[in-house]
Amino acid sequence: GVATRFSTVKWQVAFRASYRDLFDPVDICVGVRVTSPSGRNLEVPGFFAGLCRLPESAFREAEAAAPRPAWGPFKSSGKKDGKNDAGKTGARAAASGVVDPEAGQESRNPEDSSGKLPEDVLPAWTVLFTPQETGRYTLQPYIRNRVGETRTPERSLVVGPEASAAAEPGRRGGQMRVSRIDPRHFELQDGTPFFIVGQNVCWTTDWNPYLERMKGYGANACRIWLCPWGLNLERQTAPGTYDLQEAERLDALLAKAEATGVRIILCLTFHGMNADEWHRSPYNQANGGPCARPQEFFTDGQAKRQFKRLLTYAAARWGASPALLCWELMNELDLARYDHPDDAGHWAREMAGHLKRVDAHGHPVTVSVSNTSFQPELWEDNRIDFISVHAYGTEVGPLLARSLGPFLLANKPVLLGEFGGGWEAADDIPDRDGARLQAALWLTACSPYGGLALPWWWDTYIEARGLYPVLSAAARFTAGEDRRGRYREQVRKDLGNGAEVWGAMDVCGGRFYVHRPGWVRHPESRGPRLLSVPVPLELRGLMDGAYRIDYWDARTGHAFAAQDGTASDGVLRLELPAHAAEFGVKVERRERPRLELR
Template sequence: MARHLLLLVLMACIHAAEPIPPDVPVAPVDVPVFDRYQALTSAHDLDLPDGLDPWDPAQVRVDAEITAPDGVVRVQPCFWYVPQEAYEASSFSTEKKRDLAWERFRDAGPGSWCLRFAPDRPGLWRWRWRLTVTTAERTWTHPGGELTAIACAIPGRGVVALPAHGRGLITSDGAPFIPVGINCGWPTEMGSQVYDRWLTSLAAAGGNATRLWLVHYYGGTSLEWATSEVNAGYRGIGHYSNESAERLDRILAAAERRDIKVMLCLFTFGDFAWDWPKNPLATAAGGWLERPVEFFTDVKALTATRNLLRYLVARYGCSRSLWAWELWNEVDTMDGFDDGKATEWHREMARALKQLDAHHHLVTTDYRFTPPTTSCLSYALPDIDFAQLHTYWPLIPEAFQEEHARLDGFKKPIVIGEYGLHVYPESLAADPAGIHLHDGLWGGLFTGACGGGMAWWWDRYVEPRGLWGHCAGLSRFVAGESIADLAPAEARVAGGAAVYALAGPGRAWVWVEDHRAFTLDLSAVPVQLATYTIVADAPATSVTIAGDHTGEWQIDTIDTYDGVVLARRRVTGSARGLTVALAPYRHDVALKATRIATGTAFETPAKAETPFHDRVGELMKGKQ
């Protein structure tokens, strides 16, 4: 018999804001008490047969049966954990064509079974271990422990969820979650260390969301791949890389420290297209699948996927930085895509995640194209919580509107997971100021998505040009707000600008945007972005929100780059609409309209500084 150390790392956070109710049992004095995310570490020896593969739940499975204060029992899978220490090693970069220092990890101690769990309400929690050795046809339990969790006073730290009523997203403590962010899809050779820089910049601009892929390049964040010179843990399917797992731990921890939510993408089309010969599932790389599409139906592949989902849920499901499980990135662009087979695969794997995840994270996926080019049938599945759109086209707000209309039939919230001027990064050369980045953030919210669009090319464009600040304007605009009762509304302008509006009971938001057009040179290889121009006939001089807006309204005029209030005044609306005269503005402007009682007094805002807008203006003139 082997002595296996069971390591418990219980991540305790309470998403409820209320104190412990009087009917919740109070813990004895020797039971640990937790506030927010404090880590309880407890160890226990387990007697398990020799020779078991800890990566294979068909041989050995360790779960925790966790009893909540209300008596409901949840089952949380445990995972095999090997502690790691970081070091740097020099290796050749095929992209940069020279040797570079790479982030690496190596074992720092023996392996152990680990449980991570985050309580979601105050009170006394109890757990016990459930061990299953399939080869011995035996299941037994072992005593665990107790803790008391108390309320977390900081709102918005719960799991992202769908609201019972209205639009948008919330957290499980009831706070609105309006994502404002930029993709940070994969690391550089610096691995997790580069995320400290990227996420610090994103958070400094008020960003609260990003998207991360599990990939095999740049050292790897995916847990499985073929052998690699820069990841000793890559040994094919069924063996999870301790290097990648540690790197992912650190990235999610970096996001958690900055209150950034991460959409974690598990599979991407490139691994089933140009990288298929190196994919460990493929026969050419030592696997057993001849074609990528067999991944959706092969019994062995399906089992391997379910095992991977179990490990991911066990190891990362407790992280308060986890926004959603994203099953696929642009699944319809894999080689040999079959819509029916992909949909059935999504049905099974989304259901598996829902059954495994005791923390109840959202589940999503995405396609490169929308109907009718691709049916996107997975969005209709009950266990897919929200739809996504990806678009790479110069007329960004207009493209968002068009794509939204094609997804409305699914009756799901929509997140703009990716956008850009074109799929080629060379197309960004003519937009040094990040105007399309700005338009996608504001255009995402104002065309009906759950928040701002999340731009691509963070590593080759946003970071080197210092454009993270584009998140600041929208972040400040939505701070403390909810979009639950706001929906796209009819509005019109006097002048040549475009206008987008959201309205609800007693309030309305408006974005007035000068028509900005980016011209592509389609004859170039790769496609080049030739110019961008502002094509409005003239700036807007007034805006009217249609509908009955009788009464007095407070109108805040807001700079969209810095998110500061430029002016505040009182306007009287009528049954025919609310018309607001616009003072001269730069590039675009936003309004917040709030119905007020007659005679209500309000403070006149101080003169606002707009440093980021000033910098963007200089960039647009080509001075930087």
């Protein structure tokens, strides 16, 4: 076949075989072994996608031979009557409807009176692969169960360059990775810099309006949870099996992410499932799971195998999408219940290693914490690709210094994955105009990290207060910038009049935010003028030469003034303009230094 780089190739297959559990990759496994043009060997697993009704021509049996696998495409099920009940054992592991691909119509009640499926109705598997190189691939499809393995003849796939002009925004450039130029930042696979801008929308009934609004203000990332009141993938009373209707919701979400360019941080579980929500957990013995106590989730061998099964299914079903930004193993690992913190730390490293093995597409893996001192060795492990921290509070500057400051020297990207004015929804309501939201966004915009803060309270606060312009302003300030190799030093200066400058700089310039911490602490006190008169400021340690300085209004996200300056003896002197609102400052040397050998 023929494809283009970063487009997804899809195979579907239905067959008869001996197995007990459709979701157990040890019991039954479908996949494609891939050899890339550069010689890399990949194993791309498939996933159980539902039932299909085969046309009469699908099976051709040679004399005394077993039926051959029937390769698709098959049409997926249409509207379901109820929850998909795919699960363990035999014929009843099925959707409530199947499709006849010849008639193009859904058939109801495919089982006969004995509870068995008709001969022409079979479970169907799908394999998805997104090539990341150009050239000729060799493909070896296989089907394996506990008895053995069967292979179909090798195939070739010729992959041409990305058709970037026609590519959907969430596919263009390929998936996100840790930068090969600067490990503190991200980039796409084609080398385009990627600075994370977005928000949390961890659960809702319909993500489409949110993603459209996020696209409108320039976001490129949205954080989503798997949880009982959102995307409830693993079935509570059938541990190790997955609700295929919920899986289809996530399919649709990623398709929307590809269309809008707002890519998905997929958080695979959250701390509450091992705490206050333990009664809903499919790992709880009361629901048929393996664990008598929530603490055993991190140490019980069967529980770990069950979670690895979830990771394998997720990697097979969604790993091919470049719109999947990254995997997050657990939200706020430190707040789950464990007998010893090491249990949680060992679990995270083991699960990250498993994802590295089963995700043929190699998406970044992280886990989030609210306590920066929790299991610090986690961040030194190369199976955890970047650091994700959560912080809530009204003293935003000191809060970020405490939460992100410990990672200033980390050789990994750092992301403030959640931010809010408080742990309760009501805590942000008094901040009517988003002063704290603005502060968190602009302070992280002027810091040496991998993205803007991702705010929480998407419905009760951002949506309810109409605060998307606050997000849009910060997005415009950072749009189009390549921060790789830049702005490694965090700096701060008290201007002595209640205002301060916070920034990140290097020898060729910097990004700075001028604001009043008192306005953040008490939003109702925001006055008519940030600076009533110009204020002198010296930037020290710069290379001598000509500089351009641009001033950006933080409430509108537009530049309102510019000036030129010259650094001499390592010092650039400028005057911060009198201005009503908080503002950002971009300082850039007009000529970058040239490094050469003579």
